[in-house]
Amino acid sequence: MSNLEWLIDKAKEYGVEKESEFVLDGRFATWSGSSKPTAHHYGTGGLLEHVTEVVKLCLQSNEYFKTIDKGVDDRLLFLAALFHDVGKIWDYESYTDYNTGEIIWKSNDHKNKIHHISRSVIVWNEASVNMKQEERDEVTHAILAHHGQRAWGSPVEPQTRLAWLLHTCDHMSARMDDCDRKNGRA
Ligand SMILES: [Fe+2]
Ligand SMILES: [Fe+2]
Known part of the structure; x- marks a missing residue:
């Protein structure tokens, strides 16, 4: 089962397939998770892998x-995690390098003017x-706060x-992927 199919199944399990349609499509499945080869989940399909x-x-x-009685609502947690970076679809664009045929991802003006956190909330x-x-x-707050600090781009x-939970799991996924990139995987 692909990651996209797994997420669609989870959305059905929580009864939020209608809401999740805004994220779970072919475009989302092909996007990059970042605009620099040294940054986490760079490259085609990286965004879906990260999410x-x-x-x-x-x-x-x-x-x-x-x-230990410190759990939260699974359905809302799923939605917050699913939507937290969807705005990256607006932040990055792909180009083909005519010499090598390689797909290259770059950031655009949307990233400077609006940024994925705000777009994900929209x-x-x-x-x-x-x-x-x-x-x-509840979900809006988690999306806004997912970078953890104002200095890292979160308004709250x-x-x-x-x-x-969303911030710490997002951070862990990003840093664990960074280790591979520093070792030359990207
Ligand atoms: Fe983010
Ligand atoms: Fe993220």
Whole structure:
């Protein structure tokens, strides 16, 4: 089963396939996770690989925290992890190097003017229009806070367990991938 199929199955399990349609399509599956070969999950398909990993890390960590009464709502956690970086589709563009035929990813003006965190919130806002406002806000907070600090691009810092889970799992997925890149994988 591909990562995309796995995420679509999870969305069905939580009854959020309608909302998730805003993310889970072919375009999302082909995008890069960054605009520099040295940055985490660079390259075609990198975004889907990263987001699948963040969803898995979040849900697995939550299973443990539930055993000590510190768990959060799986459905909202899934949605926050699924939507957190969808705005990267607007931030990056691919080009073909005419000499080598290689696909190269670069950032664009959208990244400077709006940035993926804000765009992810805009997409989430559209996708969640039929959900309760309280639930929409819980996920919005986690998306806004997912970089953890203002210095790292988040307008607010995590205030809830759900937002901390998303930030720490996002950070872990990114740093574990960086190690491979420093060793020359990219
Ligand atoms: Fe991000
Ligand atoms: Fe991320």
